[in-house]
Amino acid sequence: MTQSLQPSSESFDPTEFRKALGTFATGVTIITARAADGTPIGLTANSFNSVSLDPPLVLWSLANNAMSFDAFRNALHWAVHVLGSDQEDLSGRFARRGEDKFSGLDTDEGEGGVPLLRGCAARFQCRTATQYQGGDHLIFIGEVLRFDRDEAAPLVFHGGKYAHATRRDPPDIKPRSAHLAGSFGEDFLGYLLGRSHFRFFAQIRPFLDHEGLDDMEFYVLSTLTLKPLLTEGQIAEGLAGVLDANRQRALDGLVERGFARRTAADGFELTDGGREAAIRLIAAAKAVESQVLERLGTGDAVILKTTLNRLLGVVDESAADVLWQSGEGERKG
Amino acid sequence: MTQSLQPSSESFDPTEFRKALGTFATGVTIITARAADGTPIGLTANSFNSVSLDPPLVLWSLANNAMSFDAFRNALHWAVHVLGSDQEDLSGRFARRGEDKFSGLDTDEGEGGVPLLRGCAARFQCRTATQYQGGDHLIFIGEVLRFDRDEAAPLVFHGGKYAHATRRDPPDIKPRSAHLAGSFGEDFLGYLLGRSHFRFFAQIRPFLDHEGLDDMEFYVLSTLTLKPLLTEGQIAEGLAGVLDANRQRALDGLVERGFARRTAADGFELTDGGREAAIRLIAAAKAVESQVLERLGTGDAVILKTTLNRLLGVVDESAADVLWQSGEGERKG
Known part of the structure; x- marks a missing residue:
């Protein structure tokens, strides 16, 4: 443990703080909605999390200075797409600014006309329940109206990079004999x-x-x-x-x-x-x-x-x- | 994509909803605090996420019916420990009810007397900034007062199970020759x-x-x-x-x-x-x-x-x- 304790929040090194936050692995989601003028909007976010099972609530947060901030703040509906391991390209596309992110993509139409992407690990169609200001981000809390999911390996983000995840095996499935001290086992x-x-x-x-x-x-x-x-x-x-x-x-x-x-x-x-x-x-x-x-x-x-x-x-x-x-x-x- | 669209939130199958939420991979954290009577408290949570960089805010949520709910709700300070890959046992210990979770653990003392665990990937010492009710959970938003981190592989939770994560390699590091159509490459x-x-x-x-x-x-x-x-x-x-x-x-x-x-x-x-x-x-x-x-x-x-x-x-x-x-x-x- 590098004891880089920071004396107070004023002197936070933002880079170090980001790195510390990055130790927490997350999935990757794309949030979509439709702007007031009907334009489909979307962005990549890893700030998604579940909040409540009953009622079914989820949350994510968006920087106040994001280009699509006003459109999302005014949207009554939005959808969260949990990305699978094979959707790194899609993640990158929706993380970039400016380009027509939906160009060439087949989408479904969800609650409130929200564009829904295909081939994701899960999709949550939500109605904005509440929004809370949280520093330089706005926290969106949505009631999940519909959802679907698929069996898929997850796309993971950790330490500022995309990662693969694989389940751990339950330990000690195969107890092995140890006749000779120091003999090889299956773990060698x-x-x-x-x-x-x-x-x-x-x-x-x-x-x-x-x-x-x-x-x-x-x-x-x-x-x-x-x-x-x-x-x-x-x-x-x-x-x-x-x-x-x-x-x-x-x-x-x-x-x-x-x-x-x-x-x-x-x-x-x-x-x-x-x-x-x-x-x-x-x-x-x-x-x-x-x-x-x-x-x-x-x-x-x-x-x-x-x-x-x-x-x-x-x-x-x-x-x-x-x-x-x-x-x-x-x-x- | 299994199109198991749910007609409305009333008819949600809680098991299916949990599974859909589980498609989003997360790290694993332990949140600690000190109850009003001085007892150290702690629990395992994967609902952690960052909120804001300036001011530095993080959030997590806790079920209203959790045993330590009142103690955490009243705590002025708490700490988030992001667990490393080798801390699955610690995660299990703090996920169980009842036992003395801190027994035998060496802890440091943090802001507000909060017990700090050792050997974690990162620790965030926080002061409660706000609490928001979110359905059957309370959302804790904390201002990060101090943090430290260590280089460690993350403990990951996905699909209701612990998982390993490993970074993806940047694609196309090694372009390979393909003299004979159908010849083997390094990927075989x-x-x-x-x-x-x-x-x-x-x-x-x-x-x-x-x-x-x-x-x-x-x-x-x-x-x-x-x-x-x-x-x-x-x-x-x-x-x-x-x-x-x-x-x-x-x-x-x-x-x-x-x-x-x-x-x-x-x-x-x-x-x-x-x-x-x-x-x-x-x-x-x-x-x-x-x-x-x-x-x-x-x-x-x-x-x-x-x-x-x-x-x-x-x-x-x-x-x-x-x-x-x-x-x-x-x-x-």
Whole structure:
């Protein structure tokens, strides 16, 4: 805890205060209404919260100097849209000033003619119940007239940035045996990575068997699809972390089976047969991936990939990423 | 979008309304104060939100029928503690009724004698500015007198459950080459799992080399630490997804090196030498894990493990988990 206690409100550092407020995670909402002249208005807000269940009341607040302040203050009805994880773009659109925020959007018409956005995690159609002045913001309290919701991963805002959220698992689902002091359990990252990797690939393996390839040959084959010509150094980079001997054996195996050939320039390239096999296998592997990710759920799939990418950022500090970043045909080795 | 539009507020299904409100993710706070008789009081709330920057105002709301309602209503000061990801227990403690919530907790004393909890993501010490009645809740608006904050992953509440949050990466950090139509990119789950696995194990490999073991032998060795005696079937379960031939070769290699032996009961067990090597390697591997997870950050480490576990739940539908769950000495095969 950094004890940055502030002596009094007058000396508040606004930036620090914002950062402290930002430690509280929130969902993201878009509030819409219709101005007196009929123009649809809307803005992104994370100041939403529930107030009361009976009667059903919710609140949000708006800066006194917001462009649409007067229009919202005079609106009898407004709607709160809780955004899902896939609506970051919509959030950004309604957070910007000036542009026609509703351009090209399909909307429904709600209570009092309020434009309703689609594809949200929840929508609350409200009638203004009360407004309270709260410093430089006006607090809107609305009675919820109608609502609907959808199952969706939430869009989250934390620390001034968008975030993903995933539920915690209930602890201790799987008590594990601990025969040997200091033995591995299911919580060891290496176990989780290894088992996930092996189990995932086991679902692809029937397709590999069909082409007469083992796992490592498939890794090398798919690496060879990245560029027309790869040096051994580039292949080693693409398979960073794999034992050199295993990689070499797989490379030899591919050449032997006629899927790859050594070029005069001391590189490797796919043969036509290798390219065709790679395309078949990549399609099959992507189909397996789709099924697995669908069972995992879109939200968690994104989070898993995000955190694995971040893990690679800390275990992958070599120049290995160069291969995956650089343009076609570049040589390195 | 399930169009469960409700005709009017009278017919609201309270459970459905709660679920719809629950789509909005929030942080979790504990609000503390001191009752008129000096007793420290506190409760868990997720109705916190910021209101105004100048003057600095925040709000939260409390049910009219809450046990501590009168004490909070009469309090001149209160403090909001934004909880970090590791404070789920504290959240649960202050969400329950009756017990001495402060028992055994180290607290600081804040403005107006308010007890302040430690280790939170942020703390806001407030003076009651206004209270507004909002249906079945009272809305507390407080002027923030002091605040402090710490860098911490947030505790999040969503859909009636605790959740983890992790920031989204800015999109398109790593544009990747796409030489072959349909080739794999960094986004393919198999690539992410494989590379993470290999890169992580590459950091352990020097220790394996020292013992004269390859990766697969290490997997088998660590599986053999789980129980005093394992059948081949159990070993296969423990290494689910690994090619049978690789597993068999590794098992033979361990026997050959004198790290494991075949028993009369047609099972396998570690020799004393194998057990000692396993203990050394497990310690080294855990040290590597600690370093990697520290660089990744505690919050993301938990999220990565959570989502990998969930991935295993969908790719690991065999009975393979039995080995890791069951008690010592149980036989299966």
